Amino acid sequence: MGLPTVAMGLLGTAMSPVTAAAMLVVPSFVTNVWQLIAGPAKTRLVRRxxxxxxxxxxxxxxxxxxxxxxxxxxxxxxxxxxxxxYAGYALFSPSLSVPPRMEPWLSPIIGIMTGAITGATGVFVIPAVPYLQSLRLDRDELVQALGLSFTVSTIALAVGLVLHSAFHVGQMSLSALAIVPALVGMWLGQKIRNRISPGGFRLCFLVFLVVLGLDLALRPLLT
Structure with a gap:
């Protein structure tokens, strides 16, 4: 969940969100496909x-x-x-559970809402992540479900940007350059995660998102 979310926030402090989204297409796709295929539940999750x-x-x-x-x-x-x-929900949210009988009509609504927010901001997590967590998947299935959701979001965002002439072939090389630092960052994050408690890692990550979000949201009022 960290790469597109944090990267959009950080890049958004230096460039327009649409430029940041275009730059992140390739590394987001690579890391999310990796997350999707690293497990046995791909077919079952796609069907569901x-x-x-x-x-x-x-x-x-x-x-x-x-x-x-x-x-x-x-x-x-x-x-x-x-x-x-997203950070506020993750910090203070209650434990939710969606009954199986609600999935057939609730899943499309969550999909449309997630798509609209992704299209408007370049961030894939709201409300897809809380919803997928509420399905009570096991840990490996949840990781794959997030990878599936983020992969689809990345592809759809790339298609949308191309259709609106905001993502060009020339940007592919710049976006591809971000793959190596993205993979290095994933490796480094795993090392850090293994050295601190899961709760501490999660708290630091979410507090950082709040600070970054406040900077972006309040910037027009401070300039």
């Missing part, structure tokens, strides 16, 4: 979650018009609010 994935694809592709056309200042504000909302 395809309505949500289809709606993420549609919502993101259509919603990307907001990211392309909106004033970069307010796109950054929206990105900051999304980061704060």
């Amino acid at each position: 979650l395809w309505p949500m994935m289809l709606c993420i694809l549609l919502g993101t592709t259509l919603g990307s018009a907001l990211l392309v056309r909106a004033d970069p200042v307010w796109s950054s504000v929206a990105l900051g609010v999304a980061l704060i909302a």
